[in-house]
Amino acid sequence: MLNLVSVEKRFGELHALSEITISFGPNETVGLIGPNGSGKSTLVNVVTATYGPDAGQILFRGTDITSHEAHRISRLGIARTFQNLRLFQRMTVIGNVEAAQYGMPGNVFFRFRPDDRRNARNFRQKAEWALEQVGLQDVRNRLASSLPLPQLRRLEIARILARDPELVFLDEPAGGMTPTESEDMARLIADCVAPNRTCIVIEHKMDLIAHVCARVCVLNAGQLIADGDPEEVFVLPTVIEAYLGRAAAHA
């Protein structure tokens, strides 16, 4: 599904990503973890073309997307959420979801033909369905700026569902949430987002990772230091050292 081959990204002297080679298969749910500054968000940003890699190759379904523009990558079926939310605050909740469907095939500028109008109805129904899945149907006509953080995070999930992408990056989907809200988010990801697509979750809350991910990749200082089953990865000395320091790893 997604293959990164020797991907590198530097910011001046800082090696944000060093020789990252990793593959994500179809319908996998993978946790991408690591301490702050380890390169998790940089990896997502490089794949989704927020900025290009300095070296290496990125393949999606066998197609080289290394030098694609962000909107083209999005149209290929790769979607993402953001650690710092990027919603259209002055649009309604339903407007945000409809904007997310923009690049989908059949969603044309002007609906002159009967087929276009039928497609538009289907897109609208899909947007309504996505809001129901995340429990925001009752606030569909409110401005996004009026919603509290947990609902805004759910709105980002609704945008994903309405687009039905093949590959999803969730960047700290439970960021700023209480434990109860995080549990709800974990359930939502497991029940609605993860099925039938590749889902890569960046998160510091390990209980959420353990709940939804069958595989975990660990980054530290821009390098991939572990990749495998969560129960095995969480006890690796290199992983413990990355999070807690050398003394804890050998304790």
Add this chain to the structure above:
Amino acid sequence: MIDFIQTTLDGLSIGSAYALIALGFTLVFGVMRRINLSYGPSIMLGAFAGTWAFVTLEAQPWLVAVVTIAGTVAVGMYVERLCFWAIRKDAAIASMVSSFVIWMQLEEVATILLPGRTYPYPELFKFGGIDIGPYFLRMEHVTTLAVAMFMLVVLRLLLYRTRFGLALRAVSESSEAAVYMGISPVRITFWAFVFASFIGGVAGYLLLAADQQVTPYFGLWATFKGLIAMMLGGLGSIPGAIVGGLLLGVIEAHTQWYLGNAVKDLTAYLVLFLVLVLRPGGLLGQGIVERHAQAFRRI
């Protein structure tokens, strides 16, 4: 009282043309957060193409209208490629300065195309106007008002009833977020420019058909009127552009009637100054000033 109402009606009709020019500015500013200073000169060059067709080819008024609008759109596309597409998004000042440079270039092109200072422009209607009770409405003014209102409805439908409008609003709010929805800001910006130029071409035609003449100074005049109307109504606000344009037209008409032509522009500047002092974001555009202030506070 009859004079007052008649003057207000005259002001509204010229103001509706100002509103169209301000709408063009607002559309581009809303999407790009950049000011296109050569918007007025683009309309002027389009009008010069129209009057060239009129003078040299003896074109019919409808063909002059088509040439004017098409010419404005073509020049608008040229300006977009040169001053906005080619310059990085965060270099707003560079875009504005280069649009000023292009302004000079467009005036030169107009002078080369038609070396004289003033050229005739065909009138819209041969008959004068209509009487409604004690009031007299010139047909050009009625047409300007009607076309302006029609364009507003079209713009409203475009923005809120089409996928293009949705994408345009998304880019206007956050082009960084819009790209991850599959929206190409470059493409949307280009079409916003085309549409703004179309509106400008229509406004230019209506104004010049009423005046029946065009000079190279029309570009300067249109840029000033459009910018003042936009700032009166509120930066980046579409309803603000309409209110600003109509208000500017009415203020000018009343000043001209009661105080004379000499102080017409001065009064418009004075009102703009007062509005900006009392309400810095313009009458309906407070939001954008507050958002920028918040952004600076965050920095």
